[in-house]
Amino acid sequence: MIIRAKTKGLFQGKPLTEKQQQNSDVNVSEMNDQSTILTSLPRRLVFELTNNCNLSCRMCGRNYADFKPSSFRMEWFNYFIPFFDIVEEVTLMGWGEPTIHPNFVEMLSIIDQHSARKYFCTNGMRLAEITKDLFDYEVDVFGVSIDGATAQTNDRIRLGSDFNKIVASLRNIIKIRESRSLKFPHINFVFCAMKSNLHELSKLVELAFDIGLDEVKVVYLTAFDNRLSDEVLWDHKGSIQKEFNNATEIAHKLNVLLKLPHLPGDDPAGNKSHKDCFVAYRDLFVGSDGFIRPCMSTPDKFFLLDTSKNFFEFWNTLEYQEYRKCTNNEQTMNIACRKCYQSSHCNWNKKEAFIQSGNTFSPKWE
Numbered sequence: 369m370i371i372r373a374k375t376k377g378l379f380q381g382k383p384l385t386e387k388q389q390q391n392s393d394v395n396v397s398e399m400n401d402q403s404t405i406l407t408s409l410p411r412r413l414v415f416e417l418t419n420n421c422n423l424s425c426r427m428c429g430r431n432y433a434d435f436k437p438s439s440f441r442m443e444w445f446n447y448f449i450p451f452f453d454i455v456e457e458v459t460l461m462g463w464g465e466p467t468i469h470p471n472f473v474e475m476l477s478i479i480d481q482h483s484a485r486k487y488f489c490t491n492g493m494r495l496a497e498i499t500k501d502l503f504d505y506e507v508d509v510f511g512v513s514i515d516g517a518t519a520q521t522n523d524r525i526r527l528g529s530d531f532n533k534i535v536a537s538l539r540n541i542i543k544i545r546e547s548r549s550l551k552f553p554h555i556n557f558v559f560c561a562m563k564s565n566l567h568e569l570s571k572l573v574e575l576a577f578d579i580g581l582d583e584v585k586v587v588y589l590t591a592f593d594n595r596l597s598d599e600v601l602w603d604h605k606g607s608i609q610k611e612f613n614n615a616t617e618i619a620h621k622l623n624v625l626l627k628l629p630h631l632p633g634d635d636p637a638g639n640k641s642h643k644d645c646f647v648a649y650r651d652l653f654v655g656s657d658g659f660i661r662p663c664m665s666t667p668d669k670f671f672l673l674d675t676s677k678n679f680f681e682f683w684n685t686l687e688y689q690e691y692r693k694c695t696n697n698e699q700t701m702n703i704a705c706r707k708c709y710q711s712s713h714c715n716w717n718k719k720e721a722f723i724q725s726g727n728t729f730s731p732k733w734e
Contacts, residue, residue, distance in 0.1 A: 372630065376646055378412060378456055381508045381554060385483045391454050399649040404689040409454050409679070410652040413484075414664065415440055416462020417469035419656050419733065423491050423528040425515075427560060427599070429730055430463060432592040436733035438657040442471055445478075447675040452482030457508075460488040462656060462664055463730065467494040473501045480505040489513065489558060491529060495537035502553055503544060509554040511585065512538065515562075517571035525565065535579065542580035556583035556627075562599040566607060569615045576624050583625035584615075587711040594725045602722035605632050630716045637715035641698060642708035648691045652683070657733055662691050665710035667728045668702065704728075 376399065384392065395408035417440045421430060452458060458479050460466040466488050469475075479486050489511040502510075512534065516522035519531035538555065545553070557576055559569065569586065576584050591600050601608055612628055619626035630636065637643045647653075647663045655661055659669045660682065670687040682688075694700040707720040707727055714721040 399646045404692045405684045411456045412651045414459040414653045416656045417466040418464035421465040425526045429592045433730040440656050452484045457485040476505040492534035507553045511556050511558045513558045515560050516565050517568040538579050555581045556585050558585045562589040566611050573618045577622040585627040590709045592724045600722045635716040641706045642715050643713045645713045666704045667731050669731050
C-alpha cells in the first residue's frame with residue numbers, strides 16, 4: 369500500500385476511548401470551521417525532549433545553527449499528565465535524540481498509565497538498551513531514521529551511527545513481538561532521500577520486509593547550507609520517479625507499507641506556499657527549552673510555558689489565534705510559513721522545501 373503524509377489525521381493504532389473520540393471530533397470540527405478560539409484540546413502533544421544528539425548526521429540542521437543545549441523538564445511534562453486520557457497521542461521527538469533524555473523511560477511509563485498512544489522517532493542507537501521498556505510500557509509506534517540499505521551508505525551519512533547494531537536491535541524487537549503475538553509496536557524506517565542514497569530505496573524496502581518492519585517512510589533532504597546543495601533532489605524528478613516506481617513495485621509484492629512524498633511538480637499544493645496546514649489545531653509543540661512553538665519546523669516561538677496557568681489560557685492566546693487565522697492565507701501568512709520545509713505540509717513544487725540556505729530555519733535557543 370502506498371500512502372502520503374497525513375496533514376489532518378494521525379496514526380491509527382488502538383481504538384480511541386469515548387473521551388478521546390469526543391475531543392477529536394470537536395477538534396476536527398473546529399479545524400474544518402477554521403475557528404481561531406478552540407474549545408477542544410489538541411489531538412497530539414509533541415514534546416521535544418532535547419536538542420542534543422549522540423550522532424552528527426551530515427544533513428542535520430544542528431550542524432548549521434547555534435544549538436545551545438537544552439533539556440525538557442519533568443515539571444513541564446507533569447503539567448500535561450491530566451490530558452493524557454483525552455489527547456490521542458503523546459509524541460517524544462524534536463531536533464535532538466529523545467532516547468538520551470534521562471527521564472525518557474519514566475515518561476513512557478507515565479503515559480502508559482493513560483489512554484494516549486506513545487510515539488517517538490529515534491536514530492536507533494539505544495534501541496537495545498530500551499527494548500524491554502518498549503514492551504513493558506506498550507509503545508504503540510516508533511520510527512527509526514536510517515539513510516541507506518547498507519552500512520557503508522548509512523554510516524557515511526549518519527556519522528556515529530552503526531547500521532549493523534540498529535538492524536540487530538530491530539530484529540530482536542520483531543522476534544519478541546512475534547513470539548508474544550503482539551500488534552505493537554508499529555515500526556517504520558524513516559529515509560531521508562538524497563542524490564547519493566536514492567538508489568538504495570528499493571533495497572531498504574526489502575530490508576524492512578526481511579526484518580519484519582511495517583513501513584518505510586521517505587522524506588526528501590532539505591539542505592540548510594550550501595555545502596549540501598549538490599545532494600538535494602529538487603531538479604531530479606525523473607530519477608526520483610524511477611526509484612519510487614521500483615520501490616513501489618517491491619513494496620506491493622512484499623506487502624510493506626510505503627509512504628512517499630509527492631514528486632516535485634506533482635504536489636497537490638500547486639502554486640501555494642504549502643499544503644493546507646492545521647498543526648496549530650491538531651498539535652501542541654513544546655520545545656526542549658520550554659518555549660511553545662507553532663510547529664517543530666519553524667524558527668517562530670510563541671512564549672515560555674507557564675505551568676501556573678490554565679491550559680486554555682495559552683492554547684487560545686492572541687499568538688495562536690493569529691497563527692490559525694493566517695497560516696493558510698497567502699496574503700497574511702508569516703515568512704517561515706511561506707518557506708515551509710515541514711515534510712508533511714510543505715509544497716514539494718517549491719525550491720524552498722528543498723533548500724533553506726540563507727533562511728532562518730530553527731529557533732533561537734535560550
